[in-house]
Amino acid sequence: MAQASVTPTPLLKDELDIVIPTIRNLDFLEMWRPFFQQYHLIIVQDGDPSKTIKVPDGFDYELYNRNDINRILGPKASCISFKDSACRCFGYMISKKKYIFTIDDDCFVAKDPSGKEINALEQHIKNLLCPSTPFFFNTLYDPYRDGADFVRGYPFSLREGAPTAVSHGLWLNIPDYDAPTQLVKPLERNTRFVDAVMTIPKGTLFPMCGMNLAFNRELIGPAMYFGLMGDGQPIGRYDDMWAGWCMKVICDHLGLGVKTGLPYIWHSKASNPFVNLKKEYKGIYWQEELIPFFQSATLPKDCTSVQKCYIELSKQVKAKLGKVDEYFLKLADAMVTWIEAWDELNPSAAEQPNGAGK
Ligand SMILES: O=c1ccn([C@@H]2O[C@H](COP(=O)(O)OP(=O)(O)O[C@H]3O[C@@H](CO)[C@H](O)[C@H]3O)[C@@H](O)[C@H]2O)c(=O)[nH]1
């Protein structure tokens, strides 16, 4: 008898939200339909709330514009950026799911060297569902992938690995370069597909890009604040960088893992490098002081939850970065407001030890 074809239920179908920050119609979803249609979308509409964002039929979504954010958060909405992709972190806060995948609306389905379309979401889920190796580097990269393992000399006491909090994907075509690099190399395209996933070692920071990113919201969600960027702020395009530095310090403290590498997406649009330069330039010199701050940041043992870690970090930001620029005094306060808003919207998960969910 012919077997009825059964469509497998996508992994984490009811445990993952896809968060998209946008200022434009979401036609890009058509290309992602085979991979995204079964998942719930959280669309964070930036800019003019009176503009209508068109979403292709057949997708299950909730959409929040600035009016919604102000209505839901009240005065605490001040911590959510306006006119910058940083607004996406509101989607992380309002979600009720265990996992988040966030993607920009100029990111499309890439193909691997064999020409097969890459299901980026599926790869992120694989990355998040298997452990990380932050305490000892495995030279054959991800030991949990099919066809790989721990190499000789890898301590057996460390082979259980650590829970994975973040999966950082990459980009073919337009790489995520800063404005000066973009200006010097306007035609450079990333054509190099590297078939690897690796854990970023404990004690090492990295430049986290928000355009193709997934994370375990119950393990690290409260640390994924994308800061004060865009309208009314002296800096932009450092939203994901700030979140990545805070997140990594907290992951290292709590013994959580962060992976980078597969999956790739196809990044189709180079934003204007001159506009980007205006947004980024303060960040380009501030980061020479920010990185040493994060590299030397330590959190006390009694910081056993992400919220406690984040509040402690905000105190250190206020104490040590205010001398860099008074912006960081404002940012430190916004970090506290973010946690207050997060706990208000997520009372059951508030103050879980080690960031664990309910
Ligand atoms: O004011 C805005 C501008 C854009 N968006 C949405 O955010 C993403 C990213 O926008 P875009 O692709 O135009 O800009 P990029 O320079 O390529 O973005 C990279 O820079 C990072 C820092 O911001 C960002 O995370 C990277 O992807 C799109 O979905 C826009 O619709 C917005 O919400 N508000």
Ligand SMILES: [Mn+2]
């Ligand atoms: Mn882009």
